[in-house]
Amino acid sequence: MATVNDIPMTLEETKEPPNAPVIAVKELHKSFDGRVVLNGITLTVDRGETLAVLGRSGTGKSVLLRLIIGLEIPDAGLICVNGSNIAGLSIDRMSEIRKRMGFLFQQSALYDSLTVGENVAFPLEHHRSDLSTSERGDRVRQLLAEVGLEDASRKMPSDISGGMQKRVGLARALALEPEILLLDEPTAGLDPISSGEIDDLVLKLQRERQMASIVVTHDLHSARTIANRLALLDKGDVVIEGRFEDLEQSEIGFVKEFLKQS
Amino acid sequence: MNGHAITPIAATQPAPPGHETVNLPVSARSLASNLLGFFDWFGNLGLFTWKVLRAAVTPPYEWRELIRQLDEVGSQSLPLVALAGGAVGAVLSMEIRSSMVRFGATSVPPSAVIYSVIQEMGPTITGLVVSGRVGAGIGAQLASMKVTEQIDAIEASAINPYRLLASTRILACILMLPLLTVAADACGVLMGWVAQTLVQPISFQQFIGSGFSGSTLHDFLPPTFKTAVFGLIIGLIACFQGMRTRGGAEGVGRSATSSVVLASLFVILADVVLVKFILVVFQ
Numbered sequence: 001m002a003t004v005n006d007i008p009m010t011l012e013e014t015k016e017p018p019n020a021p022v023i024a025v026k027e028l029h030k031s032f033d034g035r036v037v038l039n040g041i042t043l044t045v046d047r048g049e050t051l052a053v054l055g056r057s058g059t060g061k062s063v064l065l066r067l068i069i070g071l072e073i074p075d076a077g078l079i080c081v082n083g084s085n086i087a088g089l090s091i092d093r094m095s096e097i098r099k100r101m102g103f104l105f106q107q108s109a110l111y112d113s114l115t116v117g118e119n120v121a122f123p124l125e126h127h128r129s130d131l132s133t134s135e136r137g138d139r140v141r142q143l144l145a146e147v148g149l150e151d152a153s154r155k156m157p158s159d160i161s162g163g164m165q166k167r168v169g170l171a172r173a174l175a176l177e178p179e180i181l182l183l184d185e186p187t188a189g190l191d192p193i194s195s196g197e198i199d200d201l202v203l204k205l206q207r208e209r210q211m212a213s214i215v216v217t218h219d220l221h222s223a224r225t226i227a228n229r230l231a232l233l234d235k236g237d238v239v240i241e242g243r244f245e246d247l248e249q250s251e252i253g254f255v256k257e258f259l260k261q262s
Numbered sequence: 263m264n265g266h267a268i269t270p271i272a273a274t275q276p277a278p279p280g281h282e283t284v285n286l287p288v289s290a291r292s293l294a295s296n297l298l299g300f301f302d303w304f305g306n307l308g309l310f311t312w313k314v315l316r317a318a319v320t321p322p323y324e325w326r327e328l329i330r331q332l333d334e335v336g337s338q339s340l341p342l343v344a345l346a347g348g349a350v351g352a353v354l355s356m357e358i359r360s361s362m363v364r365f366g367a368t369s370v371p372p373s374a375v376i377y378s379v380i381q382e383m384g385p386t387i388t389g390l391v392v393s394g395r396v397g398a399g400i401g402a403q404l405a406s407m408k409v410t411e412q413i414d415a416i417e418a419s420a421i422n423p424y425r426l427l428a429s430t431r432i433l434a435c436i437l438m439l440p441l442l443t444v445a446a447d448a449c450g451v452l453m454g455w456v457a458q459t460l461v462q463p464i465s466f467q468q469f470i471g472s473g474f475s476g477s478t479l480h481d482f483l484p485p486t487f488k489t490a491v492f493g494l495i496i497g498l499i500a501c502f503q504g505m506r507t508r509g510g511a512e513g514v515g516r517s518a519t520s521s522v523v524l525a526s527l528f529v530i531l532a533d534v535v536l537v538k539f540i541l542v543v544f545q
Contacts, residue, residue: 098420109411
């Protein structure tokens with residue numbers, strides 16, 4: 001596994017090193033109106049690996065994902081994708097990086113004026129002009145089949161359940177065949193059966209596509225099921241990072257309390 | 263508690279040297295805050311305009327979305343604009359007749375109605391009607407997309423939302439306002455004739471012939487094309503207010519309202535400047 005020392009520290013050093021992690025954040029800081037949300041966190045994720053980011057509400061888990069995909073700009077620190085620093089890139093240069101990322105929003109964020117099929121086709125229409133209409137249609141059907149929603153193509157997002165909306169969001173996130181998948185609370189607000197189905201789906205996708213993934217979640221059971229490693233955040237810092245067994249054996253008070261309450 | 267008020271410790275101790283605070287009166291603080299907010303709004307509007315402009319002139323171009331917005335702003339607003347233009351033409355005809363009869367005139371010159379409609383009332387009414395319908399629509403739609411993270415989802419899909427959402431809507435407003443103004447003018451002139459001919463019959467050909475005699479394109483083109491500026495104002499303000507929305511359903515409501523109010527206000531203010539500009543340059 002690549003380590004944080006493989007991450008370049010300055011913009012000038014951002015030539016892609018051969019063993020660079022797919023995603024690496026180093027000394028990342030972010031504040032909103034003077035309130036520190038991330039206080040210099042450092043994390044890495046390799047190809048085919050899933051990192052679950054856990055923590056209490058308001059500890060900056062979702063902000064971390066928004067920083068990685070460029071929806072927020074960090075106050076300081078580096079965000080490297082395949083060894084290149086992407087922090088603070090212009091919107092058009094960032095778009096090129098985003099084509100390699102898939103993002104599932106906490107509330108799915110489906111376009112409410114488009115059907116389920118049109119939602120999934122949306123990134124393809126804008127970035128895969130090489131595909132004919134019928135090829136795009138086939139790709140949408142294939143993606144919907146992959147998330148078990150082949151019959152919902154003509155439905156509106158408001159006509160399907162929260163769990164189905166998450167699946168559509170996942171299909172849309174996978175449309176451009178990303179090498180990085182960012183999932184923000186994929187099981188939040190879902191019943192245990194739907195949560196299990198989403199977990200199974202994420203596991204299946206990981207096996208088949210070998211993406212580097214970061215999953216932000218409160219759901220310890222889900223994190224344990226789908227992630228190779230877990231990172232627990234508190235007050236903008238990583239308290240502990242490792243396998244679930246490492247968290248279980250930790251003597252840190254906050255880690256014990258978090259596991260006990262989860 | 264024994265009824266004594268609790269005094270904060272900080273309030274009882276004098277500030278250390280060099281840390282004295284200046285206590286402004288409440289009205290002065292409020293004025294300063296409003297002034298700051300005013301400049302902040304204009305600064306952000308400037309940045310937003312720059313981002314939209316840069317996105318609009320660089321490929322890829324969002325032709326399909328532009329056509330959809332041309333239909334939304336143009337075709338969908340046409341009935342309302344035509345009705346408003348017709349009503350204004352009829353009212354102007356009646357009012358002008360009433361005023362002229364009071365001063366002893368026996369008939370109303372058609373040019374009075376036609377000039378009033380085409381030079382001022384048609385463009386202004388079109389600007390205000392579109393501010394209401396399209397400004398509120400764009401403001402509310404983009405605000406709703408913002409608070410439900412749909413705009414973030416567009417950006418996360420590697421699509422520039424300034425290009426897809428803002429530039430297409432603003433361009434549609436700029437292109438459609440002059441065309442809608444022509445429709446409002448036509449309905450205003452037609453209804454002006456109807457209102458006049460009901461009182462004092464006159465053929466439509468005679469009304470038009472007399473009304474336009476001696477006029478040039480300079481009399482009619484600048485007032486019509488000035489509405490492209492109204493379109494820019496309406497589109498820009500509605501997109502800006504919508505895309506900076508915060509705060510759920512209440513925020514959406516606030517953005518829709520502020521889009522209409524600010525767009526209408528700036529259309530009226532811009533009209534003052536444009537009328538003076540047209541008078542200086544074209545006459």
